[in-house]
Amino acid sequence: MVFRSGAAYARRVVAPRYLKTWPVAAAALAGLLILIAASLLTTARRAEVISAEIEALNSHHREIETKLRRLRSDLHLSGIYIRDYLLDPARDHVDEYRARLTELRASQTAAVAELEALTKADNRVHVEGLVARVDQYWQAFEPVFDWNILQKVLNSSTFLREEVLPRREAVLGIAQDIEELNDANLQTQRAAVMRRQEAFRRDLRRVLWQSVLVGAVVALAAVWRLRTAERRSEEQRNRAEQAEEHMRHLSHGLVSMQEEERKKLSRELHDHVGQMLTALRMALGRVERVVSPSERMAVISDARALVESLIESVRDLSLGLRPSMLDDFGLAPALEWLARDFQRRADLDVRLSVAGPLAALSDAQRTCIYRVVQEALTNCARHAAARRVDVTVTVEGPSVLVLVRDDGRGVGETRASGGLGLVGIAERARELGGTFEIGPATPSGTQLRVRLPMRPAMAEEDLHAAVAG
Secondary structure (H helix, E strand, O other), rough: EEEOOOOHHHHHHOOOOEEEEEEEHHHHHHHHHHHHHHHOOOOOHHHHHHHHHHHHHHHHHHHHHHHHHHHHHHHOOOHHHHHHHHOOOOOOOOOHHHHHHHHHHHHHHHHHHHHHOOHHHHHHHHHHHHHHHHHHHHOOHHHHOOOOHHHHHHHHEEEEHHHHHHHHHHHHHHHHHHHHHHHHHHHHHHHHHHHHHHHHHHHHHHHHHHHHHHHHHHHHHHHHHHHHHHHHHHHHHHHHHHHHHHHHHHHHHHHHHHHHHHHHHHHHHHHHHHHHHHHHHHHHHHHHHHOHHHHHHHHHHHHHHHHHHHOOOHHHHHHHHHOOOHOOHHHHHHHHHHHHHHHHHHHHHHEEEEEEOHHHHOHHHHHHHHHHHHHHHHHHHHOOOEEEEEEEEEEEEEEEEEEEEOOOOOHHHHHOOHHHHHHHHHHHHHHHOOOOEEEEEOOOOOOEEEEEOOOOOHHHHHHHHHHHH
């Protein structure tokens, strides 16, 4: 089980780097807008094409109807002119009637030519028949202008009944056929245009549903992303609050521990050192009052014993605060003294094994290893109810391994996840770029493992400032 300190726990609440989705959302929205804009442009263009086709169809139909009406009008007007001419007994108006009929014929011929240009292939036969009938109709009028009064009186009725009316009816019949074909073509083309309009409506509905579907997907993705972001934000806020509470608890515990250490140091100075100093002062006072040399030497001997005990107590306090032998003699002697001291004071069987070039370790690493072993032995003495503790310090290639194993009650009962001492160990290892693990040992007890990388000497001052005890 890898142990994490309060600071490491606080660092865990920092939000991990997730894939940024705003470019994807922006691209999706831009694609949706492009799709809608392209759909609108295509729809508008197709609508314009269909509208133009309908307008061209209606215009073509109107033009044909206009030409047919003009043709009928000229036919009726020519019939009226020829009838008036046949009923007019005077010969002086021949040129006038001829000019009017010639003008009507030219107009009708132009109308037929325009109609021929407007009609399609399926009406071409009817138009050609119409042209022939019109020519026959007008050719029938040529002999009339050479008749005298008697011929007009005798032949006018027969001429109108047998020549003019049949030809006119034939022309009108063909014109009617052309009009019916034109109407039929109009209906056919309108049906085709209606089919295109229906296809256009289907395409429009399909594009609309596609746009709605894409918009729904984008909206759902955005909502899901926002919900996920809110949930992560809520989780991170809760973690931050938990980390803050945890750090507050650790800070309170650290202050309490500092106060406890001060109380302990104060009790040691007052109860032990202070009492010995008081006894020494009393012994020196007795020296002044004692007259006998033998008694004076006994008092001086007692004072010397008090001084020796006082020196030992001060040395123990000094070694507890900062072992001078760590600086004077190195890591191995300091660890040996620490093991003997704990074995003496806590009645523990402490077995120490040191291997490797420990002289290559930096001062910060030596201090860290010493404090790790010191804290581990303290935990074993206070919480584990252990009888034996094995301490191993080994240099393994580019790293140094510190292994502390006891036969106590196990990691569950040694408060592996919340003790301030273990937090201190983890923080010291982390500051030096190392790792800290604690877990159950085999077959029983607890195993603490700290691995530190071998640091270059140039980082000595910074690392020493970070972990100095």
